[in-house]
Amino acid sequence: MEPLYSLIVPIYNEEANIAELYRRVSAVMEQLDGDAELLFVDDGSRDRSLAMIQALRQQDSRVCYLSFARNFGHQIAVTAGLNFARGKAVVVMDADLQDPPELILDMAEQWHQGYHVVYAQRTQRRQESLLKRGFAYVFYRLLTRLADVDIPTDTGDFCLMDRQVVSVLNAMPERNRYIRGLRAWIGFRQTAIRFERDPRFAGEVKYTFRKSLSLGINGLVSFSKVPLRLSTYVGLIAAAIALLMVVLVLYWRFFDPNSRLTGFATIAVAIFFLGAVQLISIGILGEYIGRIYEEVKGRPLYTLAEVAGFPNIQRSTPNGAIAVRHDSTS
Template identity: 35%
Template sequence: MKNVDLIIPVYNEEEVIDLFHAKLTAAIKDLPYVFTIWYVNDGSQDATTQKLADLARTDARIQVVELSRNFGHQAALTAGLDRSHGDYAISLDGDGQHPPELIAELLKLAESGYDIIQTERLDAGGTSAFKRWTSTLFYRLINRIGSTHITPGAADFRLLSRQVVEAIRGMPEYHRFLRGMVAWVGYKSVILPYMPPPRMAGKSKYSLKKMVNLSMDAVFSFSLVPLYIGISLGLLMLLLALVEMIYVLSFWVTGNISNLAPGWSSLMFIILLVGGFLMISIGVIGVYIGYIFQEVKGRPVYLVREPAENDDKGSTAD
């Protein structure tokens, strides 16, 4: 039988982890595969750590990786992928909104020859109108300015073949946007739509700040358009300066110098406008330089406080 790694990042999920695991085990009970369940505890501050330890004592398939602190969802997923050795790796969240019942369908599509089965969330469920609107705007923006198409509504609920997992592990960038990285590697893929059920308990851990940071990672990792915008603004200001110069020279040519007003207000307007564009352009360049700075330091994406029992990655990984 083939081996399947289930990668489940968790953060402060004490209210739901027992119920989720029961639902997960019921979904994979009759499937003809050997499963390893990787729970990646992303620095939880509640009783999640103890509950995972209790589950591991009752289910030999469970491997728990304890990160040294909260590194974020993408880093936790990376920690799981780094430890995957199965024929397939399936990532899903531990709050129940990625229905484990779809695992059978994911594996069926994988057996038919697909290397990537990407799920697509059709309904926002109980999320707010603001979050739905910002999500739609984000996918429109990243697909317009980036060279890699990312499916709108794509979730981090997906199946990857062994070949794709190795390709992702060969991409060690610090600022990670796995949805874009998976789309970038190519390989034969298919979209599996699903209707998300409500959370089993608790609330979403993706705050507005985390969503903004993830969006920035996506934009600055997969597009150079912000730099081109700065160049375009600079060219526009040069064109306006040329027009202004021709306008002033026309007074000298026609001998109407007396009609040339001092123009203090217009001068200040141009100075402020040019200064604003320059600051925006320098800021964009600064963000890219900041990303480069964090990459060249070579710090690991995450650190492991307590490796799993069969963890061959040691205490750190990059």
């Protein structure tokens, strides 16, 4: 029988968290009102994460897993989990236990009340640096103002989604994926469950500031054309300033030839200003063109080295993934 719930957990070097994660998640699975599967997606881990998942698979038939042939990134790992999840309700959560598994029971209750998406919204971030909290606060509110869709603030990928929503997500072929944005773009009935985010249980933080910034830029570019318009506006302002400079230069030339504002310094400042405007505009265009380039190549989003727990698995998924080895215990 197909499970009623699928719990997707991306894994990247999380050997210190897997045992406690399994203990808490399995306790939640026992309290759910239907059968559940626990789907681990190993994102090319270099530690003992995959071996620990394989051991869990041997002792618990509800555990299934995908193992990437290399590291493809968190958002792609979530995408792979969505491609393979079989439940009518699909939960996405991280492995560091900052997303409390016990909240899944509240999400399931909201799902039974008719909501298609139940997302967790953070009210507080415990033991996170002031810089990271400040960056997150500014980014989410900036994205809300600039995005073409209403993306809820202070939300991550921790959510429960109905099978209808998952099917639509799986039909989207785009490569630069920002799951929480796509989730909002799809629509359907959505609601929030607020919670205080716990600190990481163990191990090192995987989303460094650089990765968080990259994800933020990806989300902004994927759901807003404002940066492109901004370069146009800056270009218009630069053109207005250039016209003003023409008027000033003519004035100085004919009425005040000895002015200290004339000469090489003025020309140099104007050149540097226009050069900066051009480079910024080219950079913004490059972000969008780079995404077009990624889309037209048509490569699969990920490749799989090992799959276990899926008896009727196909050799490929809607996103073109290739299953290299199929575990005989599936």
